[in-house]
Amino acid sequence: MRHFTNVHDLGNLQLALQEAFDIKADRYKYCELGKNKTLMMIFFNSSLRTRLSTQKAAMNLGMNVMVLDVNQGAWKLETERGVVMDGDKPEHLLEAIPVMSCYCDIIGVRSFARFENRRDDYEEKILNQFIQYSSRPVISMESATRHPLQSFADLITIEEYKKTDRPKVVMSWAPHPKSLPQAVPNSFAEWMNATDYEFVITHPKGYELDPAFVGNARVEYDQEKAFEGADFIYAKNWSAYNESDYGKVLSKDMSWTVDERKMKLTNNAYFMHCLPVRRNMIVTDDVIESENSLVIPEAANREISAQTVLKKILESL
Amino acid sequence: MRHFTNVHDLGNLQLALQEAFDIKADRYKYCELGKNKTLMMIFFNSSLRTRLSTQKAAMNLGMNVMVLDVNQGAWKLETERGVVMDGDKPEHLLEAIPVMSCYCDIIGVRSFARFENRRDDYEEKILNQFIQYSSRPVISMESATRHPLQSFADLITIEEYKKTDRPKVVMSWAPHPKSLPQAVPNSFAEWMNATDYEFVITHPKGYELDPAFVGNARVEYDQEKAFEGADFIYAKNWSAYNESDYGKVLSKDMSWTVDERKMKLTNNAYFMHCLPVRRNMIVTDDVIESENSLVIPEAANREISAQTVLKKILESL
Amino acid sequence: MRHFTNVHDLGNLQLALQEAFDIKADRYKYCELGKNKTLMMIFFNSSLRTRLSTQKAAMNLGMNVMVLDVNQGAWKLETERGVVMDGDKPEHLLEAIPVMSCYCDIIGVRSFARFENRRDDYEEKILNQFIQYSSRPVISMESATRHPLQSFADLITIEEYKKTDRPKVVMSWAPHPKSLPQAVPNSFAEWMNATDYEFVITHPKGYELDPAFVGNARVEYDQEKAFEGADFIYAKNWSAYNESDYGKVLSKDMSWTVDERKMKLTNNAYFMHCLPVRRNMIVTDDVIESENSLVIPEAANREISAQTVLKKILESL
Numbered sequence: 001m002r003h004f005t006n007v008h009d010l011g012n013l014q015l016a017l018q019e020a021f022d023i024k025a026d027r028y029k030y031c032e033l034g035k036n037k038t039l040m041m042i043f044f045n046s047s048l049r050t051r052l053s054t055q056k057a058a059m060n061l062g063m064n065v066m067v068l069d070v071n072q073g074a075w076k077l078e079t080e081r082g083v084v085m086d087g088d089k090p091e092h093l094l095e096a097i098p099v100m101s102c103y104c105d106i107i108g109v110r111s112f113a114r115f116e117n118r119r120d121d122y123e124e125k126i127l128n129q130f131i132q133y134s135s136r137p138v139i140s141m142e143s144a145t146r147h148p149l150q151s152f153a154d155l156i157t158i159e160e161y162k163k164t165d166r167p168k169v170v171m172s173w174a175p176h177p178k179s180l181p182q183a184v185p186n187s188f189a190e191w192m193n194a195t196d197y198e199f200v201i202t203h204p205k206g207y208e209l210d211p212a213f214v215g216n217a218r219v220e221y222d223q224e225k226a227f228e229g230a231d232f233i234y235a236k237n238w239s240a241y242n243e244s245d246y247g248k249v250l251s252k253d254m255s256w257t258v259d260e261r262k263m264k265l266t267n268n269a270y271f272m273h274c275l276p277v278r279r280n281m282i283v284t285d286d287v288i289e290s291e292n293s294l295v296i297p298e299a300a301n302r303e304i305s306a307q308t309v310l311k312k313i314l315e316s317l
Numbered sequence: 318m319r320h321f322t323n324v325h326d327l328g329n330l331q332l333a334l335q336e337a338f339d340i341k342a343d344r345y346k347y348c349e350l351g352k353n354k355t356l357m358m359i360f361f362n363s364s365l366r367t368r369l370s371t372q373k374a375a376m377n378l379g380m381n382v383m384v385l386d387v388n389q390g391a392w393k394l395e396t397e398r399g400v401v402m403d404g405d406k407p408e409h410l411l412e413a414i415p416v417m418s419c420y421c422d423i424i425g426v427r428s429f430a431r432f433e434n435r436r437d438d439y440e441e442k443i444l445n446q447f448i449q450y451s452s453r454p455v456i457s458m459e460s461a462t463r464h465p466l467q468s469f470a471d472l473i474t475i476e477e478y479k480k481t482d483r484p485k486v487v488m489s490w491a492p493h494p495k496s497l498p499q500a501v502p503n504s505f506a507e508w509m510n511a512t513d514y515e516f517v518i519t520h521p522k523g524y525e526l527d528p529a530f531v532g533n534a535r536v537e538y539d540q541e542k543a544f545e546g547a548d549f550i551y552a553k554n555w556s557a558y559n560e561s562d563y564g565k566v567l568s569k570d571m572s573w574t575v576d577e578r579k580m581k582l583t584n585n586a587y588f589m590h591c592l593p594v595r596r597n598m599i600v601t602d603d604v605i606e607s608e609n610s611l612v613i614p615e616a617a618n619r620e621i622s623a624q625t626v627l628k629k630i631l632e633s634l
Numbered sequence: 635m636r637h638f639t640n641v642h643d644l645g646n647l648q649l650a651l652q653e654a655f656d657i658k659a660d661r662y663k664y665c666e667l668g669k670n671k672t673l674m675m676i677f678f679n680s681s682l683r684t685r686l687s688t689q690k691a692a693m694n695l696g697m698n699v700m701v702l703d704v705n706q707g708a709w710k711l712e713t714e715r716g717v718v719m720d721g722d723k724p725e726h727l728l729e730a731i732p733v734m735s736c737y738c739d740i741i742g743v744r745s746f747a748r749f750e751n752r753r754d755d756y757e758e759k760i761l762n763q764f765i766q767y768s769s770r771p772v773i774s775m776e777s778a779t780r781h782p783l784q785s786f787a788d789l790i791t792i793e794e795y796k797k798t799d800r801p802k803v804v805m806s807w808a809p810h811p812k813s814l815p816q817a818v819p820n821s822f823a824e825w826m827n828a829t830d831y832e833f834v835i836t837h838p839k840g841y842e843l844d845p846a847f848v849g850n851a852r853v854e855y856d857q858e859k860a861f862e863g864a865d866f867i868y869a870k871n872w873s874a875y876n877e878s879d880y881g882k883v884l885s886k887d888m889s890w891t892v893d894e895r896k897m898k899l900t901n902n903a904y905f906m907h908c909l910p911v912r913r914n915m916i917v918t919d920d921v922i923e924s925e926n927s928l929v930i931p932e933a934a935n936r937e938i939s940a941q942t943v944l945k946k947i948l949e950s951l
Contacts, residue, residue: 373700
């Protein structure tokens with residue numbers, strides 16, 4: 001594996017899952033693999049789970065880790081040629097990226113959607129510039145349109161807890177006070193579509209995701225109907241994708257909050273969320289604290305997904 | 318040992334001191350003990366000595382270290398159930414703490430008194446929430462009411478330099494321009510009361526500490542009388558503990574500054590302070606630079622106290 | 635080697651270069667040398683290349699690394715004796731420096747010129763205080779007047795690419811929108827003067843550097859004349875050194891930008907710059923992207939220069 005930005009980079013998904021469970025059984029089994037190899041994690045946006053779990057994963061493999069915090073976009077890089085750089089951008093990405101790649105073996109990049117322009121976000125400019133101009137393998141630690149380390153952890157968790165070969169997985173929009181990117185729902189859809197699960201997406205009208213990510217998933221506007229017979233409920237808020245409302249909060253409809261009444265419509269479904277979660281907006285206290293809540297095992301699997309990805313890249317260096 | 322928040326967690330103090338001196342004699346003797354173990358240090362308040370000495374101690378034991386800076390309380394965690402989280406708190410501690418504990422084996426927490434409400438501070442809410450909701454051993458890296466890694470280092474230092482079996486140790490209040498917590502004097506008193514030293518506390522009226530920490534110590538309002546025959550002078554400022562003045566600066570009386578004249582009243586006492594220290598308020602240049610000043614060896618022993626605590630916890634994992 | 639602040643600390647430059655190339659051939663050859671040794675990097679000013687390359691170099695040698703960011707001078711240390719410390723300086727350097735040195739084996743310090751007073755900058759107060767009051771070897775990670783890890787990397791790069799025994803090296807001033815220190819040009823001149831290269835400095839009138847650094851270099855005010863027959867062009871902006879204009883931008887004359895026309899005057903010279911670089915002010919896109927541009931290999935050699943210095947200090951501990 002060269003770069004890791006989406007589900008297809010993993011190759012055979014079943015084999016990747018086997019590697020993940022192998023690592024989970026003994027996470028220090030490959031602690032010599034990363035000896036004298038360095039992961040550089042570059043954060044254009046803040047991070048808690050991703051930072052800690054990815055660093056832990058790299059250390060499990062015996063890697064060295066360097067962290068670079070680029071203060072909320074304060075480090076402005078010039079991206080165009082021919083510009084007289086007499087303004088507020090002190091460095092050109094054509095120097096910055098190759099230099100950073102000098103000092104490491106693998107680069108992790110986090111860079112969120114900016115919501116200024118849908119096309120810019122969906123072109124994944126920053127992530128692709130790292131892929132193009134660094135000479136190193138690049139791992140997405142959440143980009144404008146995807147969060148593949150999260151989705152891989154989600155898949156590992158479903159595989160661990162599923163009671164049937166082909167579970168029904170429902171991704172449900174839920175209300176949130178602020179505008180959030182589509183990266184997590186896009187990515188979750190992409191990964192679910194790579195399995196043979198029954199996959200349903202439910203959300204209010206206006207919250208349609210990019211068709212490229214929705215794929216063959218069933219879209220159901222009636223949340224309760226969607227929940228019927230579900231084995232896993234994956235709750236998540238996202239802002240509007242459609243061109244005219246891109247990045248906007250169209251609704252804070254609290255009737256979409258996942259609660260015990262709705263969970264009773266399911267096949268005793270597990271509850272999942274990528275965290276952080278706004279309680280009593282996305283989900284009630286009762287549901288997230290119930291025995292069927294997988295939010296902590298799901299977060300714990302972030303270490304496993306990151307370690308599987310790093311191991312595969314290290315093996316191909 | 319499970320958690321480390323106060324002197325009693327150490328068990329037999331003489332044995333713990335023997336372990337400390339054993340470590341000091343060869344601090345890399347146990348460099349394999351922490352292999353594939355991770356310390357996560359979480360700072361709700363800034364730190365210099367504690368951060369560096371605890372990280373060094375962990376590395377001496379072969380541990381991996383991850384540092385999480387929670388910007389001066391900027392990361393607001395919801396703590397109540399039933400709240401609709403539509404405000405400025407993006408995460409509930411019931412998720413945040415278990416998630417952080419996923420990625421490590423031991424958690425260090427620093428969280429100062431807030432001075433909003435004495436009861437909240439003395440209930441040690443944040444520290445206790447980590448103990449309650451993380452599944453990991455928790456080390457206090459200074460809490461609202463105690464600074465046990467400092468006090469343990471202080472005790473190690475006194476044991477190294479004492480000339481009699483039962484030295485007279487005097488903790489003296491001294492002036493400071495700003496309001497400081499009671500954590501260091503509380504904790505020092507707690508540790509001194511766990512020894513058979515002669516222990517005296519001296520301070521102006523109004524600066525009485527929590528009786529639970531003062532214990533059987535002699536309280537002497539006349540600083541000069543307290544200094545007579547002392548073997549160790551431990552200077553420290555603290556703000557008022559009494560309910561009506563809690564957290565306030567009642568006095569900046571410079572007649573309480575430790576100077577050469579007062580040191581002459583002692584039994585050629587050593588001078589101690591936990592640092593950072595305001596010179597010529599807490600202590601004069603002459604005293605802190607004198608041959609009897611132990612402030613640097615005392616700071617150096619922070620590495621030893623932290624390493625002893627980490628070693629004991631690692632051995633019981 | 636004890637401290638590393640300038641070219642003379644390296645001792646025999648040819649032997650040091652041999653060590654550098656030995657390390658470059660196998661940078662993990664000495665990965666046991668730094669076992670149980672800790673480098674503390676203290677940044678009074680921000681850093682990208684220096685932070686990453688020095689940390690990488692230390693890790694290559696098996697060292698532990700601790701990083702201390704002193705927010706842009708926000709951590710104010712009292713430096714005078716006799717001062718009643720009741721203001722905004724919470725700690726005296728006479729405590730702070732010895733304490734920091736407690737927890738490490740080698741200290742790296744970055745502290746730029748402040749441009750308040752030329753004499754203060756050129757006395758290297760902060761760097762010298764660390765040398766005087768810490769008990770550890772000190773490495774300059776760029777000081778007020780020198781950037782020796784950069785200059786050593788520059789020298790390594792020239793040695794790798796030179797086509798004749800005694801190449802002509804030209805350091806050329808070039809325009810920049812903001813005021814920059816003289817540390818890089820001073821240091822480069824110092825290192826070039828320690829070789830037997832032909833070394834020429836070219837800059838507009840008013841930009842004369844400290845004669846102590848210029849040494850026997852030829853100073854040529856006509857940039858084109860300077861470029862004739864050059865094997866290496868080392869571009870750099872600096873602010874005025876002369877007393878009355880110290881730290882000022884006297885000119886942004888874009889006729890000094892290094893472009894293809896001027897490069898044609900040279901002996902097919904390589905182009906060098908320490909980065910970050912303002913394109914189309916210091917140098918045109920065409921020149922920095924040309925086959926003769928060494929800016930990336932030069933940055934990569936920062937790891938090698940730092941590792942050589944750390945290795946030499948570790949060997950003498």
